Amino acid sequence: MLEPGRTTFIVLSFEGPDVYSQAGGLGVRVKELSRALADRGYETHLFFVGDPSLPAMESGVEGRLTLHRWSQWISRHHPMGVYSGEEDKIADVNRSLPIALVADYIRPATRRGETVVVLGEEWHLAATMGLLSDALHVAGLRDRCLLIWNANNHFGFERINWGQLAFVSTITTVSRYMKHIMWRWGVNPIVVPNGIPGALLTRVSQTQVRAIRAAVDAQAFLFKIGRFSPDKRWHQAMTAVARLKDRGLSVKLLIRGGLEPYGAEVLELAAQQGLTIVPLAERIPDVAALVRTLRERAGADVWNVTSFLPDDLLPALYASATATLANSGHEPFGLVGLEAMASGGVAFVGSTGEDYAEPFKNAIAIETEDADEIVAYVTHLVEHPDSARNLRIAAQRTAREYTWQRVIDILLRRLEFIAIKQGLESTPAP
Numbered sequence: 001m002l003e004p005g006r007t008t009f010i011v012l013s014f015e016g017p018d019v020y021s022q023a024g025g026l027g028v029r030v031k032e033l034s035r036a037l038a039d040r041g042y043e044t045h046l047f048f049v050g051d052p053s054l055p056a057m058e059s060g061v062e063g064r065l066t067l068h069r070w071s072q073w074i075s076r077h078h079p080m081g082v083y084s085g086e087e088d089k090i091a092d093v094n095r096s097l098p099i100a101l102v103a104d105y106i107r108p109a110t111r112r113g114e115t116v117v118v119l120g121e122e123w124h125l126a127a128t129m130g131l132l133s134d135a136l137h138v139a140g141l142r143d144r145c146l147l148i149w150n151a152n153n154h155f156g157f158e159r160i161n162w163g164q165l166a167f168v169s170t171i172t173t174v175s176r177y178m179k180h181i182m183w184r185w186g187v188n189p190i191v192v193p194n195g196i197p198g199a200l201l202t203r204v205s206q207t208q209v210r211a212i213r214a215a216v217d218a219q220a221f222l223f224k225i226g227r228f229s230p231d232k233r234w235h236q237a238m239t240a241v242a243r244l245k246d247r248g249l250s251v252k253l254l255i256r257g258g259l260e261p262y263g264a265e266v267l268e269l270a271a272q273q274g275l276t277i278v279p280l281a282e283r284i285p286d287v288a289a290l291v292r293t294l295r296e297r298a299g300a301d302v303w304n305v306t307s308f309l310p311d312d313l314l315p316a317l318y319a320s321a322t323a324t325l326a327n328s329g330h331e332p333f334g335l336v337g338l339e340a341m342a343s344g345g346v347a348f349v350g351s352t353g354e355d356y357a358e359p360f361k362n363a364i365a366i367e368t369e370d371a372d373e374i375v376a377y378v379t380h381l382v383e384h385p386d387s388a389r390n391l392r393i394a395a396q397r398t399a400r401e402y403t404w405q406r407v408i409d410i411l412l413r414r415l416e417f418i419a420i421k422q423g424l425e426s427t428p429a430p
Contacts, residue, residue: 001115001424002415004041008109008116009034010101014082014089014124016048017067019308020075021082023258024227025194025335026152030121032197036404038065043114045105047097049089052076070097081259090124098132102139110144115424117415120149123156126165133168143425146418148172151189153332154181162187170418174333175353190414193355194333195407200342201400204319208287212320215294219382220244220251223321225309228263231330233350235269239371241301242273244378251378254294254317256305267304275301283307287316318345322381322388327366327374328352337363338402341395346381346388348374356402362394 011034015027022028027048034046038061050056050069058067071092078085106116120129129149136142147169151157162185165171173179173189182189213221222241226232237253244251257263270277278300284290284307297303318324318340326337326349334354337347341356347363359365364377381388400406 001419002117002412006114007042008105008114009037009042009044010105010116010118011037011044011046011121012097012118012125012128013046013048013121014093015121016046016050016069016082018048018051018054018069020051021048023081023083025333026122027082028335029152029194032195032404033407034065035061036195036197036408038062040405040408043109047101049075049082049093052079086124090127093124094128094131097128098135101132102135102141106136106141106145107139110141115419116145118145118147120147120169122150122152123160125149126156126160129169130161130164143423146170146415146422146424148418150174150192151178151182151332152194154178157182157185160185170421172414175355177353177355178332190418192411192414193402193407194335194338195402195404196335196338196342196399198403198405200315200339201396201403204315204343208316209320211287211291212294212316215291216252216254216320217298218250218252220249220322220378221320222251222253222323222325222378223255223317224253224325225256225314225336226258226326226328228257228260228266230262231328233327233329233366233369234262234266236327236366236369236371236374237325238266238270238275238302239273240374240378242270242275243371243375245275245301247375247379249379249382252301252303254303254305254321256309270302277302277304280305281307284313285310286313290317314339315343318343319392321345323348323364323378325374326350329369338399342399342402344392344396346391347395348377356398358394358398360391362391362398364391 011030013030015021017031034044037044044065047068047070049071052072052075056069071089074088109116149169149171151173166187171187171189172192174194179189179191224237241253278297280303323346324340326347328350331350332353334349337349340347348366349357349363351365351367357363357365366373
């Protein structure tokens with residue numbers, strides 16, 4: 001029913017692939033999901049609040065993927081990023097996007113005999129789904145479309161009209177942990193996990209790994225990337241580094257946080273515990289530049305990267321680190337942990353939404369907020385390199401089951417049920 005050539009996918013998201021549009025895992029998710037759908041042969045459109053300096057429309061993946069940068073006229077007044085001027089952008093999306101979707105994309109697709117699948121992401125697009133459903137009913141096209149709304153986190157749940165959202169769309173989420181959270185809001189979502197690009201499973205150059213480790217020059221090299229939020233347990237990570245250092249272990253931590261004010265509190269805590277923090281503000285485009293930068297600032301306990309880290313650089317960091325600290329106390333899915341595992345890294349994950357993690361088999365699950373738990377496991381990895389090697393091998397084996405192409409297989413099977421549930425009108429093949 002939903003074969004390539006007979007189905008168009010439309011993905012709606014606040015975040016997107018632009019640097020301007022990325023603030024967390026959502027931008028990465030929609031970028032890779034859209035690309036994977038296009039690779040599979042589906043015409044795919046990704047609408048997001050994009051960089052105002054880039055084209056409003058941009059094509060890729062042999063013309064099957066089109067990026068649509070929405071609300072650029074507002075973004076020009078808010079150059080700091082996607083969430084600057086957030087409320088104005090939400091209002092503009094709700095005012096203009098549903099009508100444009102029906103007139104310019106959905107109606108033409110249905111005239112070609114295609115089914116249209118619309119996937120809205122996060123609370124910013126919850127009201128949009130209702131407005132789009134209304135517009136489709138007015139146009140007589142509601143039974144030619146599947147509307148799905150997906151939750152990646154619990155942010156903004158208090159702003160959602162859950163009764164309306166469940167009526168106009170099918171609700172999905174990314175893990176069993178999130179499913180249980182959403183039960184409290186009176187909804188029972190379908191779980192479709194996140195994914196990773198298959199390219200992440202390509203073996204990282206050991207020459208690069210050796211170069212990074214030599215530049216770090218420590219018994220333990222730790223890496224942490226994510227928003228500056230208490231949920232991410234930054235205090236636990238900083239305290240663990242200080243305690244490892246007090247125990248006589250040479251340890252270095254490379255971090256990449258966000259622009260959140262909480263970051264100042266994290267860095268202050270690290271300084272109070274005697275850690276030397278060195279900011280890395282210059283552009284780091286590749287491994288050679290990273291190695292050079294680390295050697296030039298060898299006196300740091302904590303390297304704080306404040307510039308953009310390219311996606312191509314992350315696998316080498318994951319593979320080089322003794323551990324990637326994705327030790328969140330609340331993690332709906334844990335994309336960083338899975339990416340680290342795919343790259344042959346050792347992931348320290350939390351114990352919430354990381355359904356893929358098997359403790360001490362393919363990852364290390366952190367059960368508490370106690371910094372000594374990280375201290376114990378890092379010490380073990382340093383003293384038992386065979387354990388670390390076995391974890392890395394098992395991690396990559398698990399990650400193969402979570403590529404986006406595998407996830408799309410799951411999504412397509414779920415859509416067969418959703419099509420019956422929403423009363424999709426099937427059309428004969430042209």
